[in-house]
Amino acid sequence: MLKKFTFVALMGALVTASFGAGVANAATERNGSCESGEFCLYYNSDQAGSVSDFAGSVADYGDSQPSCYEFKSAGNGQGVCVKNNAASVWNKTNKAVTVFYNSNYGGAKQTFAAGAKGNLKAELKNENASHRIGDAGGDPDPAPGTYPAPEANPHPEATAKAPNATKRTQFIDDQIASKTGEKQCWVGDYRSYESATSNHNTGNALDCTISNAIGTYPTESQKAQGWKLAYWLQKYASKLDVRYVIWQGKIWSVARASEGWRTYTAGTGVTNGHYDHVHVSVQNPHGD
Known part of the structure; x- marks a missing residue:
């Protein structure tokens, strides 16, 4: 089902994430005391x-x-x-x-x-x-844990108009939900301040909310959760037809894969710097 980033959906994400975070962080995370398990x-x-x-x-x-x-x-x-x-x-x-x-x-x-x-x-x-x-000095997969491998994306490059997703983008959204459990991913509303051929406006990008709500910084466990998703998207970029991923002020792209995760310079702050959500762009006819 194609999804739209609405106020109602955002509030639902806030309620769900807030209660979930309350359970996960009920102990003493980041309290300045070195305790067992830390x-x-x-x-x-x-x-x-x-x-x-x-x-x-x-x-x-x-x-x-x-x-x-x-x-x-x-x-x-x-x-x-x-x-x-x-x-x-x-x-x-x-x-x-x-x-x-x-x-x-x-x-x-x-x-x-x-x-x-x-x-x-x-x-x-x-x-x-x-x-x-959990790293004994070797070089395991860099993600904190792993998710199952996704299915190969069968859909060709295409364009739509936000808030609608292309079939290729919707397939990635469905794979994210089924393989990772992340279900707060959105194309978002049409952005009049962006080019008509931008990734979001053509339905070729998703923003996956990781923090309690857009505009708030994530907790430590949510940062790890976001990196787990970001590394999964990086690992299976070819299979999913991912173009690039942005998270925590860092960007990884297929075109510059050999450079690893680079500093993201196109935006700053909690949302524009992508500290509250993981952004994934899809291979598409218009590129970046």
Whole structure:
């Protein structure tokens, strides 16, 4: 069924996501206290200074407020963005955790066994950009978990007019819903401020709401949820006929796949920077 991004639908997404988030985050997520089941980064060496506690993997800590992950507790570094500012860690999860020099789990790395605590090595001290829970130092699929493979998209390139989706786009929407469980994806209303041949206006793009509502930043677990979807779309781009994906101020495209996830420069802020929703554009006659 073709869908339209309406106020009613958005409110439904808000109610559903809000109650869901309440259950998932009912414990002590991101409260500045390093507790059992969390991976914690410290501003100073030897687990001193302000702490930033995480319940899941993070592909990019963010560069500046208000979108970055910051050190939470009282002490040296409180309020400072975690990226490139951590000196030590405490892994209170039951899995190995690897800290990476680059965003999206790349570059130099250091692995901490379950229950271990220690200082970041010189190459990573104040040079940390991401961490992955359940990573013992190898190079597994970068997504925090995985979804089943989708079916191949059988539909040719085409155009429609928003809020209608092309058959190719609707197929991706259906595959997202059936394989990942994400059901808040929309073409959106026609955008008079965009070109008539834009991806959204021609029914060749979807926005999948990940945060509690459009206009609000996601929780840590929602960020991981969004990255799981984004990496799935990247992994199966050829099978689904995906053109590019945007999430958390990062863009990955088929045309520049060798460059990995790049900084997205066409928009900033919670919505235009794609911090509250995953955007996926579909291969189409008009391109970008």
